[in-house]
Amino acid sequence: MDDIKYSSSQPQMPKYDPDKDYGTPKSDSATMVTLNIDGVDVTVPDGTSIMHAAQLGGVTVPKLCATDSLEPFGSCRLCLVEIEGRRGYPASCTTPVAPGLKVKTQTPKLADVRRGVMELYISDHPLDCLTCAANGDCELQDMAGAVGLREVRYGYEGENHIGQAKDESNPYFTFDPSKCIVCSRCVRACEETQGTFALTIQGRGFESKVSAGNKDFLDSECVSCGACVQACPTATLMEKTVIEAGTPEHKITTTCAYCGVGCSFDAEMKGEQVVRMTPSKEGGANHGHSCVKGRFAWGYATHADRITTPMIRKSIHDPWQKVGWDEAINYAASEIKRIQAQYGKEAVGGITSSRCTNEEVYVTQKLIRAVFGVNNVDTCARVCHSPTGYGLKQTLGESAGTQTFDSVMKSDVIFVMGANPTDGHPVFASIMKRRLREGAKLIVVDPREIDLVDNSPHVRADYHLKLRPGTNVAMISAISHVIVTEGLVQEEFVKARCEWDSYVAWRDFAAKPENSPEALEKELGVPANDVREAARLYATGGNAAIYYGLGVTEHSQGSTTVMGIANLAMATANIGREGVGVNPLRGQNNVQGSCDMGSMPHEFPGYRHVSDDATRAQFEQAWGVTLSADPGLRIPNMLDLAVEGSFKAVYCVGEDIAQSDPDTQHVTHALENMECVIVQDLFLNETAKFAHVFFPGASFLEKNGTFTNAERRISPVRKVMTPKNGMEDWEITAKFSEALGYPMHYAHASEIMDEIAALTPTFTGVSFKKLDELGSIQWPCNDEAPTGTPTMHVDEFVRGKGKFFITQYVPTTERVNQKYPLILTTGRILSQYNVGAQTRRTHNVAWHHEDLIEIHPHDAEDRGIAEGDWVGITSRAGQTVLRAKITDRVQPGVVYTTFHHPESGANVITTDNSDWATNCPEYKVTAVQVSKVNQLSDWQKQYRSFSDTQIELSGMDPQTVVS
């Protein structure tokens, strides 16, 4: 053993072990305190509980109501200790350390008290330990053992809570009140960790019980995040998968494949079977919390609809032919060669997805640039956050968010624009709500009343600027006007950090009378005074942070709004430190990463333009080929050229453009016109129904790689089971490349990351080895920042000086008129994810089994529409039919829907309007008319028939395949 020297001047902090439960949260204090516990000196940060300190010192104090994810509660009376010079038996969870304390955790008296407490608990607890689902993983059982309980003198015949009915309504966990010890851990987890307050302790004394608001769990306010299940020390709240499979025997840490929060999870396994997913306490983004999708909705990975055998066919009207991998890959390669020979090199391209790992995206863009010989590679960020990439690069110099998620805990003002964190980014929303409950102010800019506005307990927006869809830039102009004309600009910061000339031009623009909140009041539909007060709050309320989502980017002026947001942050000096910043909330898990990896047609990995000779030379040398300096085609350009007949083949990895991209009929027409559509996916998705080659993909549980979340955090994805399709996705792409005459010599995904690091200045310090050591890394990670960069633009902007841009409001051409008098806008819901291909194949459909059209009571009444009626929604692009939900969450003149089900056809009605800079579709504004109808739209009927036929052609049964 090493000879460790201790001294009082340099106290040694005992080593922290994330697998241990320290009972109470750790203290961040810099002041250290030394005390003596059971004869051993322990030095810990001030504010630490005695319980936590004891555990750090290697002594475990018995406990039931305490767990280190929750504030101490002091109710179970098991953790009592004796402190020299103090009277009585204080609870170690609620008693903080103090210098020089002498604590005893084990004495005959304490043992006696603890046995007495346990005796009472056990007298009202079923003794079915051997057949209980928590057997071996039950803290009550552990404590009975720890205190040496040998008999229960009271007997078991008295009045008790045993034999009560279980609540099994939640599809993922059961609630068995018979096993409840009323420790309140679930109630506190719901409040403190999740912030939903769905659970309470009802009644007093013997009558006390955990209640989900007198409803069953499914119908209650519960959002099924599972924090209560994780916190429960007994089998009261228990995962159904554990009830079925028993306790797991090993675990592997990996990263969630859903939203851009990128939660870290421990996949708890029995052999190759996942028993449960538990959010890792050490997860940099989630700190042990999760949402219903990440924790529970992973069953799709083994769903019967998964296709695991490669398939090919000549025409989309032919039955699919199941073939071996070699035949499928060789066929695809021969088609690409044939098409390029016949129609020219530029007739082919590829699309990657934010659902792919960094390594998969990297090899796909490499295949397209180096082997296809074109830059026609794009990614689904095209239709979500491409304006973020453009706008932040222009103004700040880097296409990424500026902060960590934890930064919000230092914000005084939180400005949420066009994002719905409680549904889209639930785990981050929980952190944000915690900060709001602590008193941070909230400004919400959204046409719809999202839950943060007034539907989250103890959280309420100070200002909800309920603007008309499509007027974001006008709103930013109005806020800028107030900041500039009321002298709220931090000129010292601007002088030191930004291009002064660009600031002056912006200032003069913002100060124009036509940009005042009063002048824009009618256009915005928001009272001018509210805009003024919100602007003052943002500029003067302390640390102010902007969080935005697709409600900002998916507009014809999406890029303009992003630049306007960056202008605001620079003008008010709200950038470059914790608590502030510009924070794009990314929709999917790897939006940031897929963009970082060079999947945009004009950029190599690391956001370097294809026309930059030095960069291109570097890649040419590494890849041993000549590369094109011409920006490639974007997805909508590919589709337009396909409709015109010159674009003939696409390799589509993990992306479903036939469902997710706007103007569906245009997309499907383009796909029908192509001669070779290659789809790599888990399921026969909508795009695959138009495909000629199907490469079955692997789920995130079946492969190695990395995802990069919204805070630039690169986190490891680890293989926990053998791929059902036989290969990891990067291997498929590499084999495809080899068949085209360009072998890619990687033995493992880590070698792909090594190549990325060698070629990308912001990634030079990244490796799988370092990820194993650190858990995750926020790029840039290089010699200057060997462990990564949590906050960006600290001393200077990545581009040097920050640059202001004039952001003139240009109303969209998608305007309402007599024929289309309403504006349709779209969004998402907590339980479903994106196009729903994953979540529709889980029990999450219990919460959302169809997309509804939200309509204001006035608009509904005008049209004779009642709740639940079939409503036809018609735009310039098409028509679809959904059921009505009448609600004043939307304002009069605005209707709203989600897009998680293909037959909803939400994108049949969206148009081909797009952002001026990036072609990101204008999903958020579509002029429509709605009316009561009796039947599905023609498109929906055609869709159903086409889809059924395609499912049959694949050899599956349309009756059993999830739609």
Next chain:
Amino acid sequence: MEVEKLIKMANQIGDFFEANPDVEEAKREIASHLKKFWNSIMIKTLVAHVQQQQGQGLHPKVIAAIQQHLHL
């Protein structure tokens, strides 16, 4: 590629840079944006439209940007 779509896209770019009070810089920015983000097939089609149809339907500043800064 269908020139109507390209005109619409180019005009949106023109609308953004229209606000720049420095007219010469605005034209450079428009041309630079096209070169940076548009594939050469698209640029060629648009340039041909300016050369052959006097840029009919195009934002005047886009026409000027193409004439001054995009020589293909």
